Amino acid sequence: MNQIQPDYPIRGFCGFVHLFLVLHASTGRLRHLVRLFPRRECPSVCLSLLATQRPRGSASFARSLSEKPNWDYHAEVQAFSHRLHENFSLDLLKTAFVNSCYIKAEEARRQGLGLDKEAVALNLQDNTKLSEQGESFSRSYLTQCFEGAYPNLPAKGIGALVDFLNSQELVSYVAQNLSIQDLTLCAEFPVPPNVLQRTFFAVIGALLDSSGPEKTGIFVRDFLIPQLIGKDLFEIWEVINPMGLLVEELTKRNISSPEPRITRQSGVNTVLPVYFVGLYCDKKIIAEGPGETLLAAEEEAARVALRKLYGYTENRRPWDYSKPKQGWAVEKAISSN
Missing domain, CATH: 3.30.160.20 (Double Stranded RNA Binding Domain)
Structure with missing residues (x-):
């Protein structure tokens, strides 16, 4: 008997692809498999299956790296220190990542499991003290830097620049680009911006106690002051x-x-x-x-x-990122801190 050949040979292939994708849709690999085939060769049924798949950026797929296998928190903290080329005390750096909301949530979870009071309590110190210390140093150091760079700028203008560089939106943006959210111990994930801001200031406080004010001043200068590039003075200061x-x-x-x-x-x-x-x-x-x-x-x-x-024109001289003089602005920041 002569077999009936399909009008378009690709139909049979697409049918096989459709069946294969349906069988593997539950494995989460559907989106990667469909990318192997052009859109014109993929039947409409396959595209409808794509619509049922949740995007990778949805809340259900947002998971902390600490939940993945083979996660070594101690090694990651050490790697964070080496990536920034800073000498942190590991104990202080670990404390900088511990937020009070994490301690409360973890103790509540243990209490819900029926553990004893001694087992419920965590022997951890939160980063409140380090965060306050780091924020105070950051504000003092930036104020002294701007007073030296723009001596004609009034106090309100300098205060507006300092407030902008220490704002929650900007600091959380810098913290995300440094991957601080992956090491932050918090009750929820993704880490809220206010927690990221507090953790970043705690990292500054840990660096201040570990390496001294000069290294910490360079750290603040290198990561915060560049955020002023392309910003107009009166966009920041109303x-x-x-x-x-x-x-x-x-x-x-x-x-x-x-x-x-x-x-x-x-x-x-x-x-x-x-x-x-x-x-x-x-x-x-x-x-x-x-x-x-x-x-x-x-x-x-x-x-x-x-x-x-x-002296804050568009064609002003770029910021001097060379190594600061010994004691310049740092001693003033420490004294005001």
Whole structure:
């Protein structure tokens, strides 16, 4: 008997692929197998099976590395120290990763298992003290650095920069890129941003007690100050009335108040006009700024003038990451700490 040949030979192959994928869908390998075949050769039934598979980034797949086999916590802590090229005391570094929420959750879990009170209690110290010490040092050191780099910047501006570099969002971002979340002992996973922030400051505190203030200052400088690259001063420091602040700064320097003048304009009778306003002091232009309205252009010109006064312009000199002088800023940070 002559066998009936399929119109398209690929159909039989796709049918075999479909059956094979169905049998292996429960193993979690479906997504990797379908990648072996082009989309046009994969039947619609296979694509519908793909839709039922949960993405790898979902909460059910979020697991800590400590839950995987062959996890050596002591070796990972040592590797973390070597990756950063810092000399930590291992006991202090391990303490820096222990959060109070982990101790409470672990003791509650043991108590739920019916263990004795002596077995329930964990002989661990949390990182509260190290975190407070590290945050205090970080703020003091950064304040002294900015006071030396931008002597004309007022205290509010320096405080805004320090608050930005020590904010929860930025510090947790730096901590994630250093893989601190994989070593953090926390009650939940993924580790919340506030816990990551506290753990990062605890690592700074552990380094301060292990290697001294000079090494710790370099650590803070290398990982936090680069986050200012590409950031405008007034994106970080919110100034409601830039023209009023400019008049105040010029008065301190015995300079007359600025006079705004329109220097250029375009599209005035359209829906998208643009104005350029220049600020003049003693018949000399000190700044110029654009804006969709005259008021916006005047405020932008005031911001340009303030950046020049404070030395925080876009073309300012890059930060000096060379080795700091002995005792510079570090002793001040320790004394204020």
